[in-house]
Amino acid sequence: DAGVTQSPTHLIKTRGQQVTLRCSPKSGHDTVSWYQQALGQGPQFIFQYYEEEERQRGNFPDRFSGHQFPNYSSELNVNALLLGDSALYLCASTSQGASNTEAFFGQGTRLTVV
């Protein structure tokens, strides 16, 4: 049983570019959350998707957007990249009705903006 998978694992982009990160949730999970983790800090909640809709959003600008597909997989898009967007981007999946704090995380995508 595959856990949460994210792609790509590493990415280097230039300031001002756009990036798309992908996540496939754990089998049986229908809810996907995205987090940004800067070096030495805890993850910060970006947003969560359920039933193909954004259900809740953290304190992130509109440059961060997402999508969830009918198969529950999800994408995170970041436009107009800034140097400060360099971070580990984590995807977590849960099952609706289960404890949302028992989340399963992917390995993350390390984004470097130069």
Add this chain to the structure above:
Amino acid sequence: LAKTTQPISMDSYEGQEVNITCSHNNIATNDYITWYQQFPSQGPRFIIQGYKTKVTNEVASLFIPADRKSSTLSLPRVSLSDTAVYYCLASGLGNYQLIWGAGTKLIIKP
């Protein structure tokens, strides 16, 4: 802001029991306490979750006293591979947004 406060770092030795405390003076009645472990450049991994009293699983124990103002994660007989950052979170069921602090960096020495 995170609802929880933890020590920034701790050291211990192989074979010892390690207890990491977490303060949460103002959690809500429906908040659960959850601990995650994270290795460098990997996603966090769920360890244990509890509401009150003591919970034990195959890797750890979690003790939450009756006043629920703090909790203690206990790792029995640690090994070098337990070196990681440990996060304590407080969140209600159905609360979609997990708020993370900086965690406790645990270093296990030989």
